[in-house]
Amino acid sequence: MQAGDAVYQRLAEAIRAEIEAGRFGADGRLPSEQSLAEQHSVSRGTVRNALAVLRATGLITSRRGTRRVVLRTDRTQSFHELLSFTEWARAHGEQPGAETVHAHIRPATQADIERLHLDKGGEVFDILRRRLLNEKPIMLERTLYPAKVGRLLLALPNDSRSHTAALEAAGIAFQDSEHIIDVVSADPTDARLLGCPVGLGLLRETRRATDPTGAPLVFSEDRFLPGNVSFSVHNSPAVSSLTRNRA
């Protein structure tokens, strides 16, 4: 949503907007770095920083000798939409919903201590929510916040509000996130709350987000009913963010 302060971030946003508006057409060629630099009165280095952002998301190509080419003109997803189910659903023009199954502060287990880098004897804010899309349940979300973060959330009355947005408004900065994607078999709780048979294969996304110091802000595990969502990743040799792991 908010454009960054840096010139290259604002420039990236401007170019992205032009691409989405079809300014260069699908398969269109972008202006040269040189001319973009002149048009926006910045140096070539700044233009390159901006284009690197778009390159990393697979929006444009990059190849020595020829102009950059537009690969897609569709809306791209922000980092925030990846962390917030609510923002993601809204951006897709769908009606997000949430029903809290439970939400309470409890002592951290050994696993929690490791996942959230807590001190021994720490507490966590443990939330289980059933997520709806257009009033149909599609996902079960188990979220753990360090108690310090959780207490901020407990002050919020509204169940349907985005936790992520609320935390950002409170000055909590999300810096990095690590996502693990695999399949898990529906247990009796999943089956009851999602209305599916026990043993059905659910798409699972386990996620941990950290603040700029590397301190974990949230650990969560989402289980999606099959056929509702997929995840996609763009990769190039220079920056490879996806890894395949042995389970």
Next chain:
Amino acid sequence: MQAGDAVYQRLAEAIRAEIEAGRFGADGRLPSEQSLAEQHSVSRGTVRNALAVLRATGLITSRRGTRRVVLRTDRTQSFHELLSFTEWARAHGEQPGAETVHAHIRPATQADIERLHLDKGGEVFDILRRRLLNEKPIMLERTLYPAKVGRLLLALPNDSRSHTAALEAAGIAFQDSEHIIDVVSADPTDARLLGCPVGLGLLRETRRATDPTGAPLVFSEDRFLPGNVSFSVHNSPAVSSLTRNRA
């Protein structure tokens, strides 16, 4: 495997090796950009290029005001390991295997034409392989190559050799890849070849790789038996390569 020609790529590799060797310790602080530049007799810009590579893979942090910190010391995965099942398995010290179910050149369907950007009336090299890990079947791999690429592969006698490695040896350059991950229900063919019940939820990875001009080199769909592999992605606000999609 082969380090790139660029100074920053070789430097990134050198620093990565030092990290993996535990040179700075887990949670250790890296030398400043300034001192790295002096040590390696390069400019700070080149050092920053190198560190950006490590940053993108989640190996090190990046935060204004403080030294960079090592996040992980474990082996990182190369772009090639993401494209080649064989290389990936070997890197994990496991025994990869492949049994070809079928492999033939056939006319492209309409779907193939779109996926591989073929001309009307084009042909594809269609391969179905059962993949083994330590002699146990774990994945079914349906691969489509444009006939032009496929003919290169047909010249190879050995079934167990990595197709990706063979193509690279033949001068084919992989530039970008797009991966889509979701769950799919095992059909009768999957069940028979993987030895699982029909309807079991399989982890599916659909992948398309392109050459530097953006021309598709391969389209493939892998279906993994649950519990064998997972995928992980590292994301940060500046470069967000993961997206969640509505199926």
Next chain:
DNA sequence: GAGTGGTCTAGACCACTAG
């Protein structure tokens, strides 16, 4: 041969962290 993106340099200023 002209134009393009990839790489590298050298220097500058700023925002932020930490002692």
Next chain:
DNA sequence: TAGTGGTCTAGACCACTCC
């Protein structure tokens, strides 16, 4: 206040694409 990474500039040379 000193040190650090983030950003921006200006200029250079090269590898590559395409005419």
